[in-house]
Amino acid sequence: MLERSTDVELVRQCQAGDPTAFDALVRRHEGRAVGMAYRTLGDLDAAHDAAQEAFVAAWRAIPRFRGDAAFSTWFFRILHNLCLDHAKRRERSRELPLDKRGDDDPAVPEVPDPGRGPAEETERAELHAQVHAALARLPAHFRLILTMFDIEGMSYEEIGAILRVPTGTVKSRLNRARHALRRQLAPAMEQLAARGSLPGQDAHAEGGGAS
Amino acid sequence: MTCREAEDHFLAHSLGEPTPESFRAHIGGCAACRKTYAEFVAAGAVLRSLPPTAAKSGFADSVLAEVRRHEARASSAWWRLRRLVFHPAFAVGVAAAAVVAVVALGGLEREREMRAGPARIPATEGAAAPGPAEAKTSTPVSAKTASSSAEEAATEGTAGAPSSPGATAAPASAAPERRAPAKAHSAPAGGRGAAPRVSDLAEREAMGFAAAAPEESAESVLVRPVAPGARGGLAGGATMGTGAAEGGPAGGFGGGGYGGALGGRAGQPDEALGTRPPKGPIGPKGDKGPAGPAGPAGDAGASGQAASMGELFVVREGIQATTDFSFRAATVKDAIDNIALTGKLIVEVRAPLAGRPRVTVRLKSVTAVEALKRVCRKVGLEVEEAGDKRYVVVEPGEQP
Numbered sequence: 359m360l361e362r363s364t365d366v367e368l369v370r371q372c373q374a375g376d377p378t379a380f381d382a383l384v385r386r387h388e389g390r391a392v393g394m395a396y397r398t399l400g401d402l403d404a405a406h407d408a409a410q411e412a413f414v415a416a417w418r419a420i421p422r423f424r425g426d427a428a429f430s431t432w433f434f435r436i437l438h439n440l441c442l443d444h445a446k447r448r449e450r451s452r453e454l455p456l457d458k459r460g461d462d463d464p465a466v467p468e469v470p471d472p473g474r475g476p477a478e479e480t481e482r483a484e485l486h487a488q489v490h491a492a493l494a495r496l497p498a499h500f501r502l503i504l505t506m507f508d509i510e511g512m513s514y515e516e517i518g519a520i521l522r523v524p525t526g527t528v529k530s531r532l533n534r535a536r537h538a539l540r541r542q543l544a545p546a547m548e549q550l551a552a553r554g555s556l557p558g559q560d561a562h563a564e565g566g567g568a569s
Numbered sequence: 570m571t572c573r574e575a576e577d578h579f580l581a582h583s584l585g586e587p588t589p590e591s592f593r594a595h596i597g598g599c600a601a602c603r604k605t606y607a608e609f610v611a612a613g614a615v616l617r618s619l620p621p622t623a624a625k626s627g628f629a630d631s632v633l634a635e636v637r638r639h640e641a642r643a644s645s646a647w648w649r650l651r652r653l654v655f656h657p658a659f660a661v662g663v664a665a666a667a668v669v670a671v672v673a674l675g676g677l678e679r680e681r682e683m684r685a686g687p688a689r690i691p692a693t694e695g696a697a698a699p700g701p702a703e704a705k706t707s708t709p710v711s712a713k714t715a716s717s718s719a720e721e722a723a724t725e726g727t728a729g730a731p732s733s734p735g736a737t738a739a740p741a742s743a744a745p746e747r748r749a750p751a752k753a754h755s756a757p758a759g760g761r762g763a764a765p766r767v768s769d770l771a772e773r774e775a776m777g778f779a780a781a782a783p784e785e786s787a788e789s790v791l792v793r794p795v796a797p798g799a800r801g802g803l804a805g806g807a808t809m810g811t812g813a814a815e816g817g818p819a820g821g822f823g824g825g826g827y828g829g830a831l832g833g834r835a836g837q838p839d840e841a842l843g844t845r846p847p848k849g850p851i852g853p854k855g856d857k858g859p860a861g862p863a864g865p866a867g868d869a870g871a872s873g874q875a876a877s878m879g880e881l882f883v884v885r886e887g888i889q890a891t892t893d894f895s896f897r898a899a900t901v902k903d904a905i906d907n908i909a910l911t912g913k914l915i916v917e918v919r920a921p922l923a924g925r926p927r928v929t930v931r932l933k934s935v936t937a938v939e940a941l942k943r944v945c946r947k948v949g950l951e952v953e954e955a956g957d958k959r960y961v962v963v964e965p966g967e968q969p
Contacts, residue, residue, distance in 0.1 A: 380633070380636065381629060381633050384633065385629045392622055392623070392628065393623075397619075402622075406628060409628070410628070410631065410632050410635060413636075414639065417636045418639070439902070486618075489615050489616065508613055508616040509617065529581065532580055533576075533579060533580040533581075536580060536609055537609065539616070547608045547611055547612070
């Protein structure tokens, strides 16, 4: 029953003090929340901690949620701010798990693709490890915006609402963040390009292309 | 168009969005840009190829358990408080503890004068002599009078006088920390009419807020920290210094950290401190037990752990225009949230707050709006009024 309720309905029930409605909201948004925190913090346990903290903060603040924005926008703004805080704290304490991760990263196991051979699987795992390391070297706000757009598939408008910036600002930030990632990945890209296995090597992967 | 300028249009171009003609002309004739563009597109592709991350099994259950734990703690804290405040023994305890404080204070004052040297004794003898005598004859003094005496003494910095068995052994450095508890104590004795709302209670507890009683106002917000685990509940006597006896090693006031925030900064109004507050006026870390009502300063400011602050309880409800804010917040955002809650303001934070220093704030006799503005100003933010108790926190120069 609750699974079919909209976020707005669930929020109203939460504001009436019904924790089961909040349970439904958590289940609806937990995957994206943990994913966003994981790509930002690079540690699955820390990501769960941050996501849980964000949900509890949301529960505490939900009586004051006026519904001016969607619940997801409001919640991900809380999570975004928390992730930035956690990331800063980790950077200060020199915890850079993403940087240290290699192929044996146990956090998110690679699921073998039956369509690929062992060599391809190894290559893919190696590439993902390099992306992890490259992401870890980016500023936290770049990691967050790239995660929201490229991994979680949020729109410019959603991201703009979360960050409280205009869509144009989102686009320029995303462009800068992607360039920063490109520079970090440049050595790996060279190798992949030489082997002809660079993703999107035809430069049309996103619907555009150099003309 | 230069190559650098062309890079600004890569994302739009890769998504098939409109781009200037000059860009298309440039990238068509620039091999370097085409290579960079290919890498740009590939970077996006590898990001999207990362395996999806799912929450661990049972994650939602653990969130709900945490929510329920939070609710139960807040609610049970309220009931403990309610039972205590409305119990007849509470008023008796308040009166008794206040009398002990007055008597002990008089005794200490007398002792101090005796120690001041023979030259001073004749000069002060006449005035000092009635001290203990007055204290003795005032044994049936009302709780209100007694506690306000203790409050005055604390305000004057003479609270080193033992106000309870627990406080007798307190080191001199803990003396200023008794100020807040002494003040806190007077409020519940003065009236019990208004009941706190549980929602506010929970929020304030969670946010690590405590506001000391206003200097003059009868209506006040009074939030009182209690040692973690609530040994003996709120234990009204703890505010008068029995905390060391009842609360065990954590002292009677907050299990570390909070006493310092409340009382330790008493002599320094209107301050926002960095992550690591100075140890001097707050008291030594880990100096537990003998600290009495104020409790050790601990390092809540350094660690930012709300748990080390102890639980907080609203004793009376009602906001006055003039309030004495005193709290330790993990972040500037927490501080702003605390003030918003206290002043019933609607505060929208548009400025980035990440990385801002944690704050320990004591704001003397200001309104909630002034408190908000002062905290923001300390960290280089501005507050814009949006009418109807709404405020927007922005970076300087930014349009709200």
